[in-house]
Structures are given as structure tokens and as C-alpha cells.
Amino acid sequence: MDWMTELRNMLGEHRVTDNLTTREQHSKDESYHPPHLPDVVVFPESRDEVIQVMKFADRHQIPVTPFGVGSSLEGHVIPSKGGISLDLQQMNRILEIRPEDFQVRVQPGVTRTQLNQQLKKYGLFYPVDPGADATIGGMVATNASGTTSVRYGVTRDQVLELEVVLADGRVLQTGSGAAKSSSGYHLPGLFVGSEGTLGVFTEIRLKVCGIPESILSARAVFPGIRPAVRAAQSILSAGIPVARLELVDSRAIQQVNHYNHAEYPEQPTLFLEFHGNPAGLKQDADFAGQLAENEGCEDFHFETNSLARAQLWEARHHLAYSFVHGTPGKQQMVTDVCVPLSALAASLEYARQLIDASHLDGAVFGHIGDGNFHALLMIDPTDEADVQAANQIHHQLVEHALAEGGTCTGEHGVGSGKIAYQRKEHGPAYDVMREIKQLLDPKAILNPGKMFDEK
Amino acid sequence: MDWMTELRNMLGEHRVTDNLTTREQHSKDESYHPPHLPDVVVFPESRDEVIQVMKFADRHQIPVTPFGVGSSLEGHVIPSKGGISLDLQQMNRILEIRPEDFQVRVQPGVTRTQLNQQLKKYGLFYPVDPGADATIGGMVATNASGTTSVRYGVTRDQVLELEVVLADGRVLQTGSGAAKSSSGYHLPGLFVGSEGTLGVFTEIRLKVCGIPESILSARAVFPGIRPAVRAAQSILSAGIPVARLELVDSRAIQQVNHYNHAEYPEQPTLFLEFHGNPAGLKQDADFAGQLAENEGCEDFHFETNSLARAQLWEARHHLAYSFVHGTPGKQQMVTDVCVPLSALAASLEYARQLIDASHLDGAVFGHIGDGNFHALLMIDPTDEADVQAANQIHHQLVEHALAEGGTCTGEHGVGSGKIAYQRKEHGPAYDVMREIKQLLDPKAILNPGKMFDEK
Numbered sequence: 027m028d029w030m031t032e033l034r035n036m037l038g039e040h041r042v043t044d045n046l047t048t049r050e051q052h053s054k055d056e057s058y059h060p061p062h063l064p065d066v067v068v069f070p071e072s073r074d075e076v077i078q079v080m081k082f083a084d085r086h087q088i089p090v091t092p093f094g095v096g097s098s099l100e101g102h103v104i105p106s107k108g109g110i111s112l113d114l115q116q117m118n119r120i121l122e123i124r125p126e127d128f129q130v131r132v133q134p135g136v137t138r139t140q141l142n143q144q145l146k147k148y149g150l151f152y153p154v155d156p157g158a159d160a161t162i163g164g165m166v167a168t169n170a171s172g173t174t175s176v177r178y179g180v181t182r183d184q185v186l187e188l189e190v191v192l193a194d195g196r197v198l199q200t201g202s203g204a205a206k207s208s209s210g211y212h213l214p215g216l217f218v219g220s221e222g223t224l225g226v227f228t229e230i231r232l233k234v235c236g237i238p239e240s241i242l243s244a245r246a247v248f249p250g251i252r253p254a255v256r257a258a259q260s261i262l263s264a265g266i267p268v269a270r271l272e273l274v275d276s277r278a279i280q281q282v283n284h285y286n287h288a289e290y291p292e293q294p295t296l297f298l299e300f301h302g303n304p305a306g307l308k309q310d311a312d313f314a315g316q317l318a319e320n321e322g323c324e325d326f327h328f329e330t331n332s333l334a335r336a337q338l339w340e341a342r343h344h345l346a347y348s349f350v351h352g353t354p355g356k357q358q359m360v361t362d363v364c365v366p367l368s369a370l371a372a373s374l375e376y377a378r379q380l381i382d383a384s385h386l387d388g389a390v391f392g393h394i395g396d397g398n399f400h401a402l403l404m405i406d407p408t409d410e411a412d413v414q415a416a417n418q419i420h421h422q423l424v425e426h427a428l429a430e431g432g433t434c435t436g437e438h439g440v441g442s443g444k445i446a447y448q449r450k451e452h453g454p455a456y457d458v459m460r461e462i463k464q465l466l467d468p469k470a471i472l473n474p475g476k477m478f479d480e481k
Numbered sequence: 482m483d484w485m486t487e488l489r490n491m492l493g494e495h496r497v498t499d500n501l502t503t504r505e506q507h508s509k510d511e512s513y514h515p516p517h518l519p520d521v522v523v524f525p526e527s528r529d530e531v532i533q534v535m536k537f538a539d540r541h542q543i544p545v546t547p548f549g550v551g552s553s554l555e556g557h558v559i560p561s562k563g564g565i566s567l568d569l570q571q572m573n574r575i576l577e578i579r580p581e582d583f584q585v586r587v588q589p590g591v592t593r594t595q596l597n598q599q600l601k602k603y604g605l606f607y608p609v610d611p612g613a614d615a616t617i618g619g620m621v622a623t624n625a626s627g628t629t630s631v632r633y634g635v636t637r638d639q640v641l642e643l644e645v646v647l648a649d650g651r652v653l654q655t656g657s658g659a660a661k662s663s664s665g666y667h668l669p670g671l672f673v674g675s676e677g678t679l680g681v682f683t684e685i686r687l688k689v690c691g692i693p694e695s696i697l698s699a700r701a702v703f704p705g706i707r708p709a710v711r712a713a714q715s716i717l718s719a720g721i722p723v724a725r726l727e728l729v730d731s732r733a734i735q736q737v738n739h740y741n742h743a744e745y746p747e748q749p750t751l752f753l754e755f756h757g758n759p760a761g762l763k764q765d766a767d768f769a770g771q772l773a774e775n776e777g778c779e780d781f782h783f784e785t786n787s788l789a790r791a792q793l794w795e796a797r798h799h800l801a802y803s804f805v806h807g808t809p810g811k812q813q814m815v816t817d818v819c820v821p822l823s824a825l826a827a828s829l830e831y832a833r834q835l836i837d838a839s840h841l842d843g844a845v846f847g848h849i850g851d852g853n854f855h856a857l858l859m860i861d862p863t864d865e866a867d868v869q870a871a872n873q874i875h876h877q878l879v880e881h882a883l884a885e886g887g888t889c890t891g892e893h894g895v896g897s898g899k900i901a902y903q904r905k906e907h908g909p910a911y912d913v914m915r916e917i918k919q920l921l922d923p924k925a926i927l928n929p930g931k932m933f934d935e936k
Contacts (some may be wrong), residue, residue, distance in 0.1 A: 111706060125821040164692045169663045180661050182670070183638060200910040203886030204819035205851045207676055209895045210907050210932070211914045215637070215670030219663055236720035259581060263604065265691035267757070268720065284544045290723050300721070303768065306761020313758065364659035368581040431658030437553065439663040452665050455655040459666045461920055466913070477665070 029086050030066055036078055041069040041116075041122055043083050044372040044388055052093055052103070052111035054159075058359045058407045058416070064111035066317045071116045073189065073197065073228040080226065081195035083110060083471050092222040094135065094161030100219065100441025102168065103223050106475035114163055114224065120472040121229065129186060129203065133226045134163025150234045153178035156437065157346070163227050168439035171221035173445035176395030177269040177301065178235065178261075180437070182218040189229035190217055202233065215461070221439050222473035224466050238301035239270075240312050243335035244328035246296040246318045247439075248459050251275065251378070254294045257321040258394050261298075261314050268314070270299035271395035272342055273425075275378060278349075278389035278402075280371045282341045285348035290327065292339050296394075297342040304330075345391060353387065356404040357376055359416045363427035364398040364436030373426060377401045380422055398436030440477045448477070484541050488565075491533055496524040496571075500700035507558070507566035511613075511812045513862045513871070514897055519566035524702045526571045528644065528652065528683040535681065536650035538565060538926050546679040549590065550617030554815050557623065557676050561930035567681060569618055575599050576684065581931065583689055584618050584658065585643060587681045591619025595845055596818055604750040605689045608633035611892065612801070618682050623894035624674035629848030631717075632724040632756070633690065635892070637673040643674055644684035648922040658686065671917070676894050677928035678776035679921050693724075697766050698790035699783035701751040701773045706730065706833070710826040713774040715851050717822075723755035723769070726850035727797055730833060732855075733804075733844035737796045740803035741852025745796050746780065751849075752797045758796075759785075800846060804859055808842065811859040818882035819853040819891030828881060830855045835877055839870045855893030883927045895932045903932070 033044045043049075045067045054061035059267035065088075068075045083090045089109030096103050105111050118135035126149040132141060133289045139159050141152050156165060162202045164170070166188070171180040178184075189202030201207070201214040213244045217224055249253035251273070258271055258446050273296055280292045294390055298314060307330070315326040329335045336343075350358055365373050381401060392399025401419060405412035424447050434440075434447040460478055463470075488499045498504075499521045508516035513672060520543075525531045538545045544564030551558050552765050573590035579601040587596060594614050596607050612619065612626035619625070621643070626635040633639075641655030655668040672679055703709040707729070713726055728751055735747045753769060755762045762785070772782040784790045792800075805813055820828050829845055836843045836856060849855025860867035879889045879902050889895075889902040903911050915933055918925075 036634055095829075098613055101659050124821070124823065125718070127821040128717065129821070153739070169667070171661055171663075175661060179634070179638070182667065183634070196909055198913060198914075199908055202819075202906070203821040204853070204882075205822070206630060206819055206853060206891055207888035208626075208817075208892050209890045209899065210895065210903055211669050211676075211679075212624070212637065212674055215667050219665075219667055224666075236718050236904045238720045240491060251873070262583065263580070265693045283488045301720075302757075302761055304655045304766040305764040306757055307895060309758045309760040362663075364657075364661055365585070366582040366658045367660075368579065371748045396768060398661060427659075432605065432661045433657045433662035433664045435664045436659060436661055437663050439667065442663065448665055451657070453654055454651055455653045455668055456665065458653060458655075458668060458921070462666060462917065465916055465920055 029088065032187060032307065033066065033082065033149035036082065037068065037075060037297050043067050044201060052105070052113065055098040055101060055103050056075045057101050057443065058405060059104055060359050062104050062106045062197050063108065064105040065108045065363040067111045067113055069116045072185060074193065076191045076226050076228050077195045078112065080193060084194050084469060087469050087471060089277065089471055089474050091469060092167065092374045092412045094164035095137065097158040098165065098168070098441060100443040102262065102439060102441040102476060106242050118227065123476050125150060127203065128364065129231055130234055131229060131231045132162050134161060134230060136162050136254050138162065144236055149235050149237050150198070150453050152232060153235050154181050154184060160172045162230055165225055166218050166230055168223050171391055171437040172242065173270045173272055175393060176271050177267060181213055185214050185218050185230065186233060187229055187231035188214050188217050192225045192321065192450065193469065193472050194293040201231065219439065221441065221476055223463060223477050224472065232360065239309050240304045240330065242300045242307040242328055242332055244314065244326065246298065246312055247325040248294045248296065248382045249290045249322050249324060250372050252296045253322040253395060254296050255288045255374065257318040257323060258296060259367055260317040260321065262395060264313060264317060266310050266314055267361055268298055268395060269301040269379045270297065272297040273392055274328045275390040278345050278391055279341055281352060281389065282344050282348045285352040286344055288341070295341065297339055346390065347404060347406055349389065353404045355406060356408050359403045359405050361401040361420050362394060362421050362435045362438040363423050363432055365427050365432035367397050369430035370394060372431065374399055376426055377423055380419045384419060386415050392418070396436065408415060415467045442476055445479050484543065488523065488537060491537065492525070492530055498522050503624060503662050504614050507560070507568065510551045510553040510556060510558050512556050512898065513812050515794055515849045517559050517561045520563045522566045522568055524568050524571045526879065527648065532647045532650045532652060534565065534567060535648060537645050537923060539649050541923050542926060543927050544926055547681050549619035550592065550614070552613040552615045553623065553676060553896060554893045557894060557896040557931060561897060564648050569616065570643050570788050573681065578603060582658065585689055585701050586684060586686045587617050589685060591615060591617050593620065594616065599636065600689055603690050606688060606859060608690050609639060617685055621673050621682055622676050626646065626892040628725045628727055628848055629907055630727050630848060632722060637670055639688045640669050640673050640685065641688060642646065642686035643669050643672050643682055643843055645680035646683055647680045648924065648927050654863065656686065671859055674717040676892065676896065676931055678918060678932050687921040695759045695785065696790065697755045697762040697783055697785050697818065698793045699753040699769065700780065701753065701778045702746045702780040703749045703751065704777050704779065704903060706749045706829050706831055707826045708777040709751050710829065710849060712773040712778060713751060714822055715772040715776065716733055717850060719768060719772060721765050721769055723753055723850060724756040725752065727752040728847055728849040729797055729800060730845040733800050733846055736807060736844065737799050737803045738780050738809040741799055749907055750796065786841050789824070800844065801857060806845065806855055808859045813859045816856040816878050817874050817890045817893040818887055820852060820882050820885045820887035821850050824885035824887065825849060825852050828885065831881055832878055835874045839874060841867065841870050851891065852887065870883050897931055900932065900934050
């Protein structure tokens, strides 16, 4: 009996497929990384089935690559050594909403918007917003963050407890239902961001927040990137608890104008959001506007009404979309460095210069309250010159970020795209990471080819 | 040549001492745990000297127990197997303050107030406030938190980068200067809270915050513990970003009145603090006051002036002091469970009942925005009946907290006092913790006797 038949007998015919279309869907993500087919796609419906699959894979030494919705930007879900693509989308139940405790317990296949729709009924929301409608499991695997992290923190900050199936089928329950703990080593924080290389998440307990009483959005137009960054720094220095603080460069605004027939000033623009009570918001926004003006802001505009707020942020929301859909035949390649704030302005300008000096089109934008920014480059992945130019820009931005004491990835994760920089970024700590990987996955069956280079 | 002579030749006479007084100072902490003398106290002044000591200890298999100011409440710094007490107080330099980056780099022996005094000049502060003037190294080792964590998070949330000397003298630099990262396994989070069992910290990079524009303090008196907790929950549910949210029970207020000749209403009392802009604070405090009144609050009083604020919080600040100094011949034994908020009121009442049913005197108070509370019990550690009664209360509170999905320690750490509950709290995850300990400290020389039971 071959191993696929054994799997089918174990889980049932309809949850183990080697159908080519399904395998192709599970061979890629939203990145430029080359697809690779899994041998089989498996759809477990419970923790016990995940245990069965892992014990089976351990016995046969078959690679297992967890899959959510495939929104990774660094090749995480590409089964680069074949084997099993473990699709967790059937495990998409919200198991518990505990409003009094500000926490929820979910299966890994629950998506962000699915969760927020349910939470809304209780006046709660899950604050991490990476843009994509990713699964919670995927967000935990990459330690996703995004526009709100300047105020609410990253995914790791929200994870209270994890149920994890290890490579050999052992199950850990790690963390607790308490809001904080000093008991034992912090294993939840180790599993968050482990990108499917240490275990498969089967349950996740998250902190959630009360929906703020009032929200105010603002847009501030600047004569250049430097004054925009200085304004952002002044706002943070003043202790204004801004909930989102985004920078979009002029090329991006231009593309949004072109694609949406809009007429935003084609200049570096800050998009801000404030959460709180009406009086406080008004004072925060007025103060922020004043600080922005001190740095040369030419137009500071804010709105509280939810429709007007959405319109105000339109250029930020449609940014990636207007490039991806406005440049047919091209795909996005997105860099993701994060630097100390004092190095941010120079890094952003450097990114712009690198794009301008190349033959590629692209924008620079970012979550600048965290020092995290992206160069979005439009490439034809089959055109060697495009790929080479994009890789070169990526390489120079990472080298620059590391020289400034930053990181090669602020939120997208290592996957296969950042492996080359792990040794340089982490030094001897990379050896310790590898030792931990070997400790928990001695047969290297969990998402092989990610995070670690072949020795 | 005996090993102490070898150490003296290595570091110099004056930094290696077996003087009894010094050894006695390093044999104990602020807890009720029985002292144990180190064989020698070593005062390194640099990372390189810590490396030398660890290589030496590794070669001779000598236990090493790091020591800060000895403010531990769980026996962390007691060298329970003798060997070297590694006193890091000479490594007390603030290496770098980077206001633009909202970060500092310090040596482990820097104390919390030392750091805040320097930060003040830049309009910054380090937000974690455990009460004691602990060293930063000690706070990182126990993942300390305290009164402000409901707003600013725990120590682990502030640590950007760590320099760690491992048991064999290897040095890791882990983390980065970026505010967030998704690069590699999160080793900083693993070392935070490792209580000296995985490595010795030699440099720590921390996030710091802008001092808020305005601060408002409030005190709210309630007819019972339940309405006080309900009011706290309403305030959190409303999304009011309260910066401190403390509960003190009536026995504690009584003791403060007695010791300070004060006349506070001897009822359960909430102490609150709000950080923000004046208009927002006023609205937040008014709203909080209204929510408190809805739950039966009999007196809600607030102040913005800093002297009046200090007076308002006096009963909270003098709580432990008024017991410790008001009960000559007794020592404090402090429990530290943390539970989901929905279990908090019942847990607090249970703690009060257990104290009342015993022959011990004590108070119940806590950081109730996090669900973390303490029973402060006054005992004579040489009186077996006292110790037994205190241990019994402690045991029952931990069992209760674990049954509610909480943790045996919210902020004080495991040390030697919570080892007995690790297996029950963590299950198979405790095995993984032990495997990580063995991976990084195979000879078990780093703070032996803490966190793990003897196998």
C-alpha cells in the first residue's frame, strides 16, 4: 500500500487529494517565489486528525507544509520539498468569545474578517490588521502586524495561549487564559513567528479589544519624505497615542489617481487614525495637525464620519491594488525592512533612489510609526532582468537596514526569501534557533526549506 | 590551586570575595524562602568578565546565580546549590539613550529609578513599574510588570534586543534595534522570564515612551469587592485606556490608616490613573466615574496636580510598607496568581475568605486590569504554624487560579516557590521547557534549583 492510500484510509477519501488543480492552488502564494507542487493536499477537520497526519508524516519522513489562505508574501506555504500541504481552512470555528475576559479562542483557519464580524456584536475587535484577509493561524505563524501595530502591538502581543501539534504528534497547550504570566519559559512567543517549522497550531487564544468610542482619520500632505517622517516622529514624541500612522510616497498617490481617476496631491502623504473619546480625539488631532504644520505640512485634513474616513484613506487602501491591477502581466515583489526611526527618512529616500535608478516601476510606503516600510516593485517573474533588478534593490535595502541595526523583515516573515540574511542578522543566535528547530523537529519534516539554509 | 584562587587571579582580588557578610547579603532576597550561602560573590565589570566567569564555571561545573539588588519575591537570587553569586551591580551604565528611536541600551545592573531619572531629561520614561527599585536585568529575568502593565504591557513587551552570555561562555546578540521584527525565532522573548537559568544578560535594549502630556489620578470607594471589580471591567470594556487600575481591600486600607494615622474609608477601593491630553483625560475620568457610580461607587475623587495625585494614591503606595513595618518580627509572604477577568471577583473573595479563616493577618490587592492579584500574608518564617498556614493559602489560591485557566504567577516568577505547580500548569510544555534548558545549559550550572524540579 502506498502512503497516499494509507492517508486516505486514515482520513477518508474526500479529505486527501492529489487532484492537480487543488495541488496547483497549494503550490504558490501571493509572492514572486516559484511555485512547487505538493504531492498531496490534506484537509484535517480536528486536532486529532492533525495529530494523525503528523504521526504519519513522522513515520514516513514526509514533509508537511501548513496552508491557510495562501496570502504569504515570502513563500511560506509553498511546499518546496513536496509532500503534504496541510490545508487548515476546514478548521475555521470560533470556539469561544469571552467578552468579559477580552479574549477569544479560535481554530487556525478562522480569517481576520470572519473573527471581527463576530466580535462586533460584543463591541470588540481584533486589532492586528495586516491588510490581507489572512487566517489567524497564518498571522500567528508569521507574527503578522500592519497598520495598527503602532498602537496595539503585533500578533505576538495578542497570543495568550496556543495548542500546538509537534512534528512527532505530541500536543502542547502553552500559555494560559490570564492576561499576563511569569510562569515558565514563554513558549507561545517562540511558536509565534515560527512559520510552520516548529509545529502546527490547532487552537489559538487571543486578546481582543473594546471598539473605541470614537475614531478620527486624518491625511497630511508634505513637500517631501523627510518632513513627513519628522512630523511622524514629533507626533510619537508628544505621546499622542496614534492608532495608525502610514506614509505613502508620491509615485503611489500618482498610481492611485491614475487607476481610480482621483485627484489627490501627488506628494508624500501621511495617513493617520486616532482612537478614543471625542474630546480627546479632537485635541489629539489638533495637536498632531499643529506638529505636522511645524514640519511643513501643506494640507492637514480630518474626518470622523465613517464614510468620509474611508474616503480620506482611499489612496492608502487602494495602493497595492492599483499597482497590481493597473500593471497587467506584472506581479508584485515587496520588500519589508524595519529600521530604528532615526534611520527611517534616509532609508525611505534610499529606497526611492534605488527604484528610480532601476528600470522598474514601484512605490515606497510603510507603517512608519514602527519604522517598517515596503518597496512595492512590479516585475514579470519570467523576465530575468526584472527579477535581477528587484533582487538587487531588495538586497541593498536589507543590507542598509541591517547596517542601521534594523531587521530584514518587519512583518512578512523569513519564508524562503529572507533565509540568505538570517546568519548576518542573527549571528550565533541563528545557531541557537537551528538547535531549537532540531530539538523539536529532528527529522526536519515541518515546512522544510523555510527559515533555515541547507547545511 | 583551588578554584577560588583561580577566580581571583582571573578577575582581581577585590572582585572575588568569600567574606561572610557579603556572602550573607547574597544568600537571600525579600521573600520568606530560606537563605543559602554562596561559596563566593563575584562582581564582574564587563561582558568579557562575565564570559570569563561562565567559561570558568562551565569548566569546573560550578553553579552560577545572577544577582541584582535582591528584590526577588520568589527566591530567584538565592544560590541554593552554593557556588558563585554573580553580582551585576557594577555593570550599571546606561550605554545609550536614543530619544528619536524611543529606545535605550543599558547594562543589567541599572535600576529602574536610575534609568527614569536620566530619561526624564528627554521627556521619556520606562513604563514598567513593579514597585521595587529593581535592576533592569532582574526585571527582564522575571518578566516583571506591575501597576502600569494594563496600559503599557509587561517587561517582555519592552525588550528589543538582548546580549546574553550562555552557560558555556558563548555570546548571543538577539533581537534588533527595530521596533518590531518577523525575522527568526523570537529568542529575546524566550530569555525574558528565564530567571537566570538560560544565560546572563550583559546588555539590554528597551523601548521607552514619551511622558504623557497630562496625568490624572482617581480613587473610587465601593461597598464591596464585587462592585469594584465590575466597575473595573466596565471601564476596560468602554475602551478607556486607563494607565493604572489597582484594587486594595478594606483590611489594607485599615492598616494604612493605622500606620499613617490617616482616615481613608475602610472599604474596597480602586486606584486609577489616566495618561493623555487634558481634554481627553477629563472626559475619560468623567466617563470612568459614571461607570463606577453605576456599580455603586460611593466616592469618586480625582486630581491632576502632582502633589495631590501622590496624596490620592497614598494608601496604595504605603500598603506593603505599612504591613511590613507595622508588624514587627513578621515577614511578608506574597501570593501572585493571575486569572481571567471573569474569574477575578470570586478569586479575590476566595483569597479574603482563606485569610479570614486562618490565624494570619494579611491583605488582598492587585493589578486588577490584568487579573493579577496578591494576598500579602504576614508570617514569622521560624514559626511552623505560620509557614504552614501561609503555604496552605498559597496552595489553595494557585489551585483555584489554575482551575480557572489562570497562572500560578502573574509577575513574580517561578523561582523556587512555584516549581511545584509547573507540571500542572504547563503539562507536556514543561517537558519542552526542560529540553530547552538542557540544550542551552547541559551541565545545569545556571541558577540550579529554580524553575525545574530535580528529576
